[in-house]
Amino acid sequence: MKIIRLALSMCTTLFVINMAHSEPITIKTRSQMLSAISAGKYKSIENEVTWEASKTAVIIVDMWDDHWCPNAAKRVAEMAKPMNKVIKLARDKGMFIIHAPSSTVDFYKGTPARNRAINAPNSKPPKPLSKDVRWGTNWCWPDKFRETELPIDDSDMGCDCEEEFPIREAWSRQIETIEIDEQLDAITDNGLEAYNLLVKYKIENVILMGVHLNMCVLGRPVGIRQMVNIGKNVVLMRDMTDTMYNPKKRPFVNHFEGTDLVVKHVEKFWCPSITSTSITGQDPFVFKNNSQ
Template sequence: MLASTSLHADDFSLQLRSIPADPFSKTPGTREVRNETWPASKTAVIVCDVWDLHHCRNAVRRLEEFGPRLNAVLIEARKRGATIIHSPSDCMPAYTDHPARLRAIAAPRSADLPKDIAAWCSRIPAEEQAHYPIDQSDGGEDDDPAEHAQWAARLKSLGRNPGMPWQRQSDMIAIDPERDFLSDKGDEVWNILQSRGIDHVILTGVHTNMCVLGRPFGLRQMARNGKHVVLMRDMTDCMYNPQRWPYVDHFTGCDLIIAHVERFVCPTVTSDQILGGQPFRSKSDKRTEADVIHLSEAKTDGDHWRPISLPAERKFSGPAWYRATIRVPQRWLTGSGLAVVLPAAGVKVWWNGASLEAESKGEIVRYQIPAEALTVDDANLLVLRVEGGHLAEAPVLQSGDRQFNLSGRWQFRQGDDSSWSNMPLPAKFGTPTDIVFEPQR
């Protein structure tokens, strides 16, 4: 094992908040809180994607507000003897020679690396029947359009890519070169945890509904691989635009995501349980009611994507749109390529935004997926536009002699808008857990 140094080893007295899960109920139950004591020497705090810049101006503002307190949490946790792992994804080139980066690389390779620990995780079994609480398929940006354009121009003037402007972790978060670790790789993070005998993990950072949940070192991977993991719910944010379903303010949208985490993934804690005082609350959060679990009057009809099961029994007057996410395993790729097969014509098909050409063979219509449009071992967005509205049979994914029937939950929308054929961000960020298909590997 790596040597574990501890200045003032101390336990963490935590109040873990959760919601007993009944995945078949649309309405969550009552929250429960249990007290646990975590040895600091067996606890890690993972700081997820607290980047120096972001494409959403409001996201930067919210991070700047809670960032100093997050740094204070890390200082206190470090002082007690916890392991601090900084994970600003896509930014490792900035830390090539940093001692914390070298320390992460040097961690002994674990003999029990979990399957797919290096991959993004879109869903764990507990979420399979869950109803995801928000629509984040527009990327979740809640900037004023004019200000967003100004912000993008400023990022470009700084030599940054306005869509992915991050280059390193924010300077608000100090990295101790003598003790901390730097990694955005799931296998490296797992090696660190195992080599130090760490059973308990606290996740902080941004954004809960995307990176904090899905990254290879995120909540889902930690939960499904047996770590006692919690989300520090006041030291995080989410990407949610109030102009999207369920049409609530940003902070209520965050509450709904936190309730989803507490119900299906892991418990949550707050920063005061380490620092004392009160939990952090944004000065922009003017609500009289916080910690919302569910909406008693959520909008279910109208102009937004909503759940539907395929094959569809109900008939619609078209046009109608359907979408789902598919994780395609590497072993599915053969010389014949990958195709979407439908039993009838009159359907337009897009794969990750690329329009697919129809090849009719009798009553069967085959849509070949170009290799350049395919994301292997990751989420792919499949969108169908049905002129007549009704889709009586589900599509089939075909590769050589392998077939996977895509019957199950999709999202559905009536109307006609060409922008619905794709999303602003990759499918793994934009789609919810309840429309994910995963062919067996």
């Protein structure tokens, strides 16, 4: 028992030390605003915002180890290495990292990172959290009072492979490429656990990354809609995401153009976006097959 208490004390001390080394970060955000001169049309607006790193969390959504759609799985694997670099730098700057591999958190049962989420003191959210359920977790459906329909048709579940593949739960954990710091990070796919963590660590700002933007990054209980609804300052890291979009469906553009359309949907109706440049100081990530 003394050993366990000592280990927990060391983890807490390390977290406090990491927060103490945090410093302000300046991020360049992009939003879509209605044009004052072109009725019904939007234009991109860029701003610079400064956040305290110690009051900022990075939430990684559904970067699973596999997927029923092979092309989706390949893009996750391609993005995972640069994403891990972003996460490590964010952690070093003092940001709090939450890994959210939905429906697979039992894989991490008993680990310090999982226990950190479970054991965070209960707090009452400013608004009720969604109790609807989809795909193994609670779910925040599109808000018809806030947003229009998505600009892409994902009714076929969005796999862009030439061959059709059966939909199945192919994932068992987060992809191993993305490292979890057991002394500092947390693991959860639960909205209340996530909120409890944000309260405990005095988090005001949230950076969302992961997949898939048109589905889980928007809809999961740790995703954009939920984080905005509970009053956090939210941004999407737009070069660290992907969509489930099949170019054979409306609006019949290539996969990456479809993703860009969903990013702009988020920028119009939910939150600004940033790129990984805000953390790395380097060029944004681009998928190798994205020729745009």
